[in-house]
Amino acid sequence: xxxxxxKTTCPYCGCGCNFYLESVDGRLVGIVPDKSSPVxxxxxxxxxxxxxEFVQSPRRLQTPLIRKNGELVPASWDEALxxxxxxxxxxxxxxxxxxxxxxxxxxxxxxxxxxLQKFARAGIGTNNVDHxxxx
Amino acid sequence: xxxLAATFxxxxxxxxxxxxxxxxxxxxxxxxxxxxxxxxxTRLFRARAKGGRVIxxxxxxxxxxxxxxxxxxxxxxxxxxxxxxxxxxxxxxxWENKAFIESRTEGFDAFRAVVDQYPPERVSQITGVSEQDxxxxxxxxxxxxxxxxxxxxxxxxxxxxxxxxxxxANLSMLTGQIGRESTGVNPLRGQNNVQGACDMGGLPxxxxxxxxxxxxxxxxxxxxxxxxxxxxxxxxxxxxxxxPDMLHALDHGEMRAxxxxxxxxxxxxxxxxxxxxxxAKAELLxxxxxxxxETARMAHVVLPGCSYAEKDGTFSNTERRVQRVRAAVxxxxxxxxxxxxxxxxxxxxxxxxxxxxxxxxxxEITQVTPQYAGIRFDRLEGEGIAWPCxxxxxxxxxxxxKDKFVKGLGTFFPIExxxxxxxPDPEYPMWLTTGRAHVHYHTGTMTRNSPTLHAQMxxxxxxxxxAKARExxxxxxxxxxxxxxxxxxxxxxxxxxxxxxxxxxVTFHFIEANGNVLTNTALDPIVKIPEFKVCAVRVEAA
Numbered sequence: 001x002x003x004x005x006x007k008t009t010c011p012y013c014g015c016g017c018n019f020y021l022e023s024v025d026g027r028l029v030g031i032v033p034d035k036s037s038p039v040x041x042x043x044x045x046x047x048x049x050x051x052x053e054f055v056q057s058p059r060r061l062q063t064p065l066i067r068k069n070g071e072l073v074p075a076s077w078d079e080a081l082x083x084x085x086x087x088x089x090x091x092x093x094x095x096x097x098x099x100x101x102x103x104x105x106x107x108x109x110x111x112x113x114x115x116l117q118k119f120a121r122a123g124i125g126t127n128n129v130d131h132x133x134x135x
Numbered sequence: 136x137x138x139l140a141a142t143f144x145x146x147x148x149x150x151x152x153x154x155x156x157x158x159x160x161x162x163x164x165x166x167x168x169x170x171x172x173x174x175x176x177t178r179l180f181r182a183r184a185k186g187g188r189v190i191x192x193x194x195x196x197x198x199x200x201x202x203x204x205x206x207x208x209x210x211x212x213x214x215x216x217x218x219x220x221x222x223x224x225x226x227x228x229x230w231e232n233k234a235f236i237e238s239r240t241e242g243f244d245a246f247r248a249v250v251d252q253y254p255p256e257r258v259s260q261i262t263g264v265s266e267q268d269x270x271x272x273x274x275x276x277x278x279x280x281x282x283x284x285x286x287x288x289x290x291x292x293x294x295x296x297x298x299x300x301x302x303x304a305n306l307s308m309l310t311g312q313i314g315r316e317s318t319g320v321n322p323l324r325g326q327n328n329v330q331g332a333c334d335m336g337g338l339p340x341x342x343x344x345x346x347x348x349x350x351x352x353x354x355x356x357x358x359x360x361x362x363x364x365x366x367x368x369x370x371x372x373x374x375x376x377x378x379p380d381m382l383h384a385l386d387h388g389e390m391r392a393x394x395x396x397x398x399x400x401x402x403x404x405x406x407x408x409x410x411x412x413x414x415a416k417a418e419l420l421x422x423x424x425x426x427x428x429e430t431a432r433m434a435h436v437v438l439p440g441c442s443y444a445e446k447d448g449t450f451s452n453t454e455r456r457v458q459r460v461r462a463a464v465x466x467x468x469x470x471x472x473x474x475x476x477x478x479x480x481x482x483x484x485x486x487x488x489x490x491x492x493x494x495x496x497x498x499e500i501t502q503v504t505p506q507y508a509g510i511r512f513d514r515l516e517g518e519g520i521a522w523p524c525x526x527x528x529x530x531x532x533x534x535x536x537k538d539k540f541v542k543g544l545g546t547f548f549p550i551e552x553x554x555x556x557x558x559p560d561p562e563y564p565m566w567l568t569t570g571r572a573h574v575h576y577h578t579g580t581m582t583r584n585s586p587t588l589h590a591q592m593x594x595x596x597x598x599x600x601x602a603k604a605r606e607x608x609x610x611x612x613x614x615x616x617x618x619x620x621x622x623x624x625x626x627x628x629x630x631x632x633x634x635x636x637x638x639x640x641v642t643f644h645f646i647e648a649n650g651n652v653l654t655n656t657a658l659d660p661i662v663k664i665p666e667f668k669v670c671a672v673r674v675e676a677a
Contacts, residue, residue, distance in 0.1 A: 006461050008459065009443075010327060011327050011581070013171060013324075015152070015175060016452025016453065016456060038152075044174075045173035045174065046573065047574065051581075052444065054582070054585045055444045060467045060468065061439035062467060063468060064437065064438050075436075077469065077471075085480055085485075088484055091392045097371065100391070100393070103395040104332050105396050106327070106329035107397040109449055110331040111448045111449065112396070112397075112474045113328075113335040114336070115477045115490065117335060117342075119480070119484075121342070121357070121361070123366075127339050129375055130376070130381065132398055132404075133332065133333055
């Protein structure tokens, strides 16, 4: 049996509490708040204490999906990404970069957001980038 | 954030969370802190235990009122009038900080001319707050050695959201309660990385680090930084569209493709039916998420990203602290970190990207983002670093605007009270307001898939005052129908004195009773924030 505790940052509100994700043999089993964190100082709210549960939900998406005959069906990464890249290229060529929009996210990391807006601005060529800062 | 950026030059929490503990007065307005930001609420309790005073201002009788030295229940959407009334008293009594106004600010005279129009008698009529309470707030806040303002979406989610924020900034400058420890104007940000998403340029008008897309020198800098072999970078010369404008453009056929990463606009945006209608018109709708959200169900292609527990990177919290996120387990199924998916897509699109890891991405971020220049992954062990952090040996910045505002002088803006876009009338005679419940979060994607939280609150509900419940003949737990000009929902009544007799409250956590079926799409004219917090509604037994 291998036990691990990995220090990380809570995915819920803007407080940014720190905790350790506890795993046994690669499966999350619990959370321990970080006493050294200047934000939460060893405490957590009810959402923080349970922030490992949804990660292992059986409803998590397992594979890419493509709509075929009106239904979303599993697809390979190659098929899904080629389909999206091809579709975007065609639309940009026909209607220009501003015919594409991108929603960035307050849930993904800084690095994810940086790469996403870089792709939108330098790749697609549009400033149509926004996220739910207002919501 | 635009309100604070215009006033002070930086749109972020001015001080850090832990400084609240040492404030003498904390003025909390439009923030249900114990529900939405529990670990900030602990600082309010501690400040009080140390002898500080907490003032809570909210149209709903939130639980925090029981921990307040003064609780004030104003009418929905009258924040700017209330703050003007407080400032009127401060000026009338001579409690303003003349030295601070003189040396650190501009625009005072025009501002004063407007505030002079808001004597407590008039403000009391507009807001429903007693003249005595207005005077008490003015005296406590102005006379405190260190007073902090804490606000949240109750201030910003209005057609007057920017005005409301500028009003709070005015209050802090008038009394010199800014630029020192345990003072300042502190917006609590609702999502773990909303600060970071803004910092990284996830906005239509700025590149990373709030550098304007309309500035030619800035554009040249990014054009050079983002050069890649075999690809001609051609940057958009104009400001892009906000989310409400993108939905409008989709609806009118001016936008053909939408790539949504980690958002659920069907649930989170106002007027759900309108959002669905707009998204249905996209020729290519791509949604990248960890669950099959209500938005993903409408997509042509769904890409499985992995969760925070399965990837490396950083989040920036509400006090600008950049902190590490670390992979604890392997991604489920074939899901992948979002940056990897986007990079793979970019390469297939034709724009080459070859980052090896999030640490390498951060190195590029620090090259183009002055506030992050001194940040590296190896420096983020321990407590993280609050930006601005300009150099590799800089410790980060605990509070902003010491000695001088980021933009130089702080600007007073004269703010007139404007009523909400939609007010009750004979057909829709009551007020509707929205917010969060303590065990759930935003659109419920994560919390409703967490068995412990789901068990605590499996269904949506409507908060209804006992008098109103009797009037329409609804028992606690009975079914209530809410209708607005946008749509109608049915949910169980939670009969409670938290809401006044003329007001109901709903959340947007539950798709089967989503408050955003009802909410108004009317926007603040500057930042385009929708008026989630106020609209007119009809309430009936169902």
